[in-house]
Amino acid sequence: MATVIPFGPQHPVLPEPIHLKLVVEDEVVQQAVPALGFVHRGLESLVDVRDFHQMVQVTERVCGICSMIHAAVYCQCIEELMGVEIPPRGAMLRVVWSELHRLHSHLLWLGLAADAFGFEALFMQSMRIREIIMDVMEKTAGNRVIISVNVVGGVRRDLDSEQQKWILAQLDRVQTGLQRISSAFLNEYTVQQRSKGIGALNRDKALELGAVGPTLRGSGVAQDIRMLGYGGYSELEFEPVVEQGGDSYSRMKVRLREAFQSIALVRQALGKLPEGEIAVKVKGRPEGEVIQRVEQPRGELLYYVRGSGKKNLDRLRIRTPTNANIAPLLAMIPGCELADVPVIVLSIDPCISCTER
Amino acid sequence: MSDDTTRIAAKDLLGTMKSVKAQGYRFVGITARDTGERMELLYHLDLDFALHTYRVDVPYALAVPSVTSIYFCALVYENEIKDQFGLEFEGLALDFEGRYLMDQEVTSFPLRHPKTIPAKGGE
Numbered sequence: 001m002a003t004v005i006p007f008g009p010q011h012p013v014l015p016e017p018i019h020l021k022l023v024v025e026d027e028v029v030q031q032a033v034p035a036l037g038f039v040h041r042g043l044e045s046l047v048d049v050r051d052f053h054q055m056v057q058v059t060e061r062v063c064g065i066c067s068m069i070h071a072a073v074y075c076q077c078i079e080e081l082m083g084v085e086i087p088p089r090g091a092m093l094r095v096v097w098s099e100l101h102r103l104h105s106h107l108l109w110l111g112l113a114a115d116a117f118g119f120e121a122l123f124m125q126s127m128r129i130r131e132i133i134m135d136v137m138e139k140t141a142g143n144r145v146i147i148s149v150n151v152v153g154g155v156r157r158d159l160d161s162e163q164q165k166w167i168l169a170q171l172d173r174v175q176t177g178l179q180r181i182s183s184a185f186l187n188e189y190t191v192q193q194r195s196k197g198i199g200a201l202n203r204d205k206a207l208e209l210g211a212v213g214p215t216l217r218g219s220g221v222a223q224d225i226r227m228l229g230y231g232g233y234s235e236l237e238f239e240p241v242v243e244q245g246g247d248s249y250s251r252m253k254v255r256l257r258e259a260f261q262s263i264a265l266v267r268q269a270l271g272k273l274p275e276g277e278i279a280v281k282v283k284g285r286p287e288g289e290v291i292q293r294v295e296q297p298r299g300e301l302l303y304y305v306r307g308s309g310k311k312n313l314d315r316l317r318i319r320t321p322t323n324a325n326i327a328p329l330l331a332m333i334p335g336c337e338l339a340d341v342p343v344i345v346l347s348i349d350p351c352i353s354c355t356e357r
Numbered sequence: 358m359s360d361d362t363t364r365i366a367a368k369d370l371l372g373t374m375k376s377v378k379a380q381g382y383r384f385v386g387i388t389a390r391d392t393g394e395r396m397e398l399l400y401h402l403d404l405d406f407a408l409h410t411y412r413v414d415v416p417y418a419l420a421v422p423s424v425t426s427i428y429f430c431a432l433v434y435e436n437e438i439k440d441q442f443g444l445e446f447e448g449l450a451l452d453f454e455g456r457y458l459m460d461q462e463v464t465s466f467p468l469r470h471p472k473t474i475p476a477k478g479g480e
Contacts, residue, residue, distance in 0.1 A: 033451070040458040045467050210384040210430035228406055291401070291408065302401065304388045319386040319401075319434075327430035356458055 002030060005338065009038050013116040013342040016352035020345070024338055032333040032341075034326060040356040044316050051311040052078055052286055053152060060146050062318060063354040065105045066296050068097045070318075071150040073294045076230065077305040078152045081286035088274040090154030092232035095269045096167075097141070097149055098294075103174070103262040104133040105297035106255045109349045110185065113252055116346050117194040122184050129177035136170050139163070154279025164270050171263050178259055185256055195249040199332040199344035202246050211328040212321045213299020214258065215348050218251035220244045225295040236268045248347035255349070285309050296321055298349050320354040362399075362410045367421060370400075370413055374427045377402055382409070384424075387434035389442050391470040396444055400424070415444070425450035433457070441468040 002023050009017030017038035023031040046058050059074040060067040072094050079086060111126030134144045141147035141157055149155045159167070185191055201211065206219035216223055217240060224240035226233045241257040243250035286307035293302050299321030306315040325348040332344050365373055378384075385401035385408065398421065400411040415421050423446040424431045435446045436457035443455075443466035459467075 035453075037456065037458045037460060040460075042467055207381075207383050208378075208428075208430075210386075210428065223406070225406075291410070293408065300385070302386060304399070306390065315388075315390045317388040317390075319388075323433055324386065324430065326433050 001025070007032075007341055007345075009035075011342065013112070013346055014350075015112060016350065018345070018350060018352050020333075020341070022333070022338065022341060027338050029333050029336050029338055029341060032330050034330065036352065036356055038356075039353050041353075043357045044318060047313040047316045049312075052307065052313055055313065055316065056150055056152065057148070059316075059318075060148060060150075062320070062357055063296075063351055064145055065108065065351060066101050066298075066354075067146045068094075068101045068149060069294060069296050069301065071148075072098060072231070073292050073301060073303045074305070074316075075150045075152050076292045076294070077290050077303050078286050078307075079282075080290045080292065081288050081305065081307055082152075082282060082284055084153055084280060084282055086154045087277040087280060088232070088235075089158075089276045090278045090280075092235070092269050092273050093155045093157075093159065093278060094150070095232040095236070096159070096266055096273075097137075097147060097155075098231075099262040099265045099269070100133055100136060102297045103259055103266075104130050104137070105349075106259040106262070107133065107178075109255055109297075109346075110181075110252070110259070113195075113343075113346055114185075114191075116343050117191055119184075119188070119190055122181060122188075122191075125177070125181050125184075129174055129181070132170050132174050132177070136167055140167070151279055153282040154277070156279065158278050159270075159273075164273070168267065168270065171266060175260070175263050178256075178263075182256060185252060191252075192249065194340075194343055195252055195347070196245075196247060198248045198340050199251075199336065199347050200245075200247045201328055201332050205331060206246070206328060209328040209331055210324050211299075212324045213296070213349075214241075214251050214254040215299065215325050215328055217242050218254045219246040223300075225293050225300050228293070230292070230294060232269060235272055236265055238265065248343055251347045251349075285311055286313065298322055298351055298354075299324065318357055320351065320357070322348065322351045322355040325350070326355070361408060362412055364412045364414075367413050367415050367419065370411075371422050371424065371427065373411060374400070374424045377404075377409075378427055380404065384428040384430050387431065387438065389438040389444065389468070391442060391468065393470045396442060398438070417444070420445040420447040422447050423449040440466075442466050443469060 007020040009019045019035040021033040060071040107130035111123045114122035203220045287309040289306040302319040304317035382402040388399040390397045440459045
């Protein structure tokens, strides 16, 4: 006989609220129906009351994990509309902070995943390493999460050579720490039992359901929007991280490898940091419409901006990666054991505040 | 943005989506905009990093054919548009009836143009 079990919105493994109605027979889930709306803030509608410069601060607050990337893509949109070319140093500094955000986001996820597996010591270690990145943010931008470095036309903070050396030294510490915990994530019996073959999504299904980010790349699709070479990425050597398994273990492996990749990208970006200005002064008001896509830690992030020469935009539309990964999640759950649902939900790295805006 | 955008009629929407799916396009999302006179829907699709957008103009009162029978993942975007603009979708695979993101107490459509906004329902 089918039973309906509510999962969330408050649950020990969920950092943010999402509700799933799980239809189960015995211990096997037959269907999952989502319910959202617990943290909807109506941020898109703030274009009516905040001007296009002030919206940089609003977009930073879409997400508490990858705030910098939201502000960067929003600025990219406005710069494209106004025909502004930002200085190469400003573009490369955006890469540095973007990759630091990806790194701390993936470390946070690895810790939360370990907690979901019931591996508390690994959770503690992941968070301990992540703290180094948070210190880097604080020391370079004055804040830990919402670092407010973006402005339309570039960035508002520079990194001098002493700061760059210090960041590289901190990255060495992060890399050493990550190497120490990697084998636990990849080879530990407990982790493998809780993630291998769990929440499987094959390549075709992932594409059909519009999956993005590590969820898509964990199913064998080499699609990473950074390959478009936006901003400073065109100057960096970069290969997308792809795994073939399509299960929760593969998605975890993608994020673990991407954490190392982010360290390498920050090193490359600092090594190639051009001299010069970090921002240009912007005059005028945005007119026209534009779409920009960037790669957030959870996947492809799309911004649509439309302006009509006024200080307030006509429309701002934010399509976040978790929004795209909800349909794939609904396909992963049916057929799984009830006890595996928390791990599967976590495997898409859901960011509900982003999704609901 | 004009060079990668195609304007299509609402009646051709399902046929176009079937055709692009057969070509291997990934569904990226839908952007809705209230022009003040009608709704404009932008369907974003990706093939090998090239983003293509189909632009559809629809009157407020028209029920737009849902593309969820072709791209199931469109359900999150269509439900969101229904919540925020009050636009109806015909054949929506999973209909949250205007309560996907919105609370029960919300009785208007927050992103509809203020001059055209009804308290609830169509024209």
